Amino acid sequence: GQQLNQSPQSMFIQEGEDVSMNCTSSSIFNTWLWYKQDPGEGPVLLIALYKAGELTSNGRLTAQFGITRKDSFLNISASIPSDVGIYFCAGTTSGSRLTFGEGTQLTVNP
Amino acid sequence: NAGVTQTPKFQVLKTGQSMTLQCAQDMNHEYMSWYRQDPGMGLRLIHYSVGAGITDQGEVPNGYNVSRSTTEDFPLRLLSAAPSQTSVYFCASRPFRTGELFFGEGSRLTVL
Numbered sequence: 001g002q003q004l005n006q007s008p009q010s011m012f013i014q015e016g017e018d019v020s021m022n023c024t025s026s027s028i029f030n031t032w033l034w035y036k037q038d039p040g041e042g043p044v045l046l047i048a049l050y051k052a053g054e055l056t057s058n059g060r061l062t063a064q065f066g067i068t069r070k071d072s073f074l075n076i077s078a079s080i081p082s083d084v085g086i087y088f089c090a091g092t093t094s095g096s097r098l099t100f101g102e103g104t105q106l107t108v109n110p
Numbered sequence: 111n112a113g114v115t116q117t118p119k120f121q122v123l124k125t126g127q128s129m130t131l132q133c134a135q136d137m138n139h140e141y142m143s144w145y146r147q148d149p150g151m152g153l154r155l156i157h158y159s160v161g162a163g164i165t166d167q168g169e170v171p172n173g174y175n176v177s178r179s180t181t182e183d184f185p186l187r188l189l190s191a192a193p194s195q196t197s198v199y200f201c202a203s204r205p206f207r208t209g210e211l212f213f214g215e216g217s218r219l220t221v222l
Contacts, residue, residue, distance in 0.1 A: 006152075031208075031209040033209055040215075040216075041215055042114075042202075042214050042215050043200075043213050045210055045211070045212070048209070048210055088153065090211075091209075092209040097143070097155055097168065098155075098209055098211060100152050100153040101152060102150065102151065102152040103152050
């Protein structure tokens with residue numbers, strides 16, 4: 001089946017630093033999604049990407065859909081304490097089920 | 111707008127007991143699904159449905175049953191709970207032609 005490799009598994013950073021995480025797939029996707037999960041909550045969609053090469057921003061977050069359609073990255077600029085949580089990438093082809101990465105646990109030290 | 115609502119939020123069962131996790135969505139989404147989340151393993155798909163009367167298995171369906179009698183509701187049944195089913199369960203829904211899943215807040219199940 002499809003597999004997503006998400007890295008890094010965990011990150012420990014200082015407030016104000018920039019963060020970068022990425023996902024690679026063994027298969028081509030036509031949609032990439034990035035989710036954030038706060039402790040004790042369900043994942044919440046941050047950014048959705050639909051075209052190869054697409055670069056999309058949401059505040060301090062920027063995500064890109066790789067041109068090979070097999071990878072995506074998420075950057076967070078000027079991190080703040082409330083950025084703490086687990087970040088998941090997910091990919092899908094048309095109408096099919098999502099495949100999730102294993103998540104990146106982000107810790108931000110004030 | 112309530113979105114995706116799951117009940118109960120917490121449940122403790124003994125091995126062999128049965129229970130149903132409830133999920134309801136008010137967004138008229140065709141697609142609904144159940145995931146389990148375990149440490150270090152991300153989100154794994156249990157069962158999903160693309161519309162009322164249609165269900166299918168995901169990656170880890172064994173030990174779970176589902177039904178979809180209405181667009182709004184998608185209950186998950188554990189017929190004979192096992193300790194390996196201790197996990198956090200998430201229900202999620204989306205419009206059929208997009209990948210943008212909306213998640214419930216989760217149900218934490220412990221099987222002793």
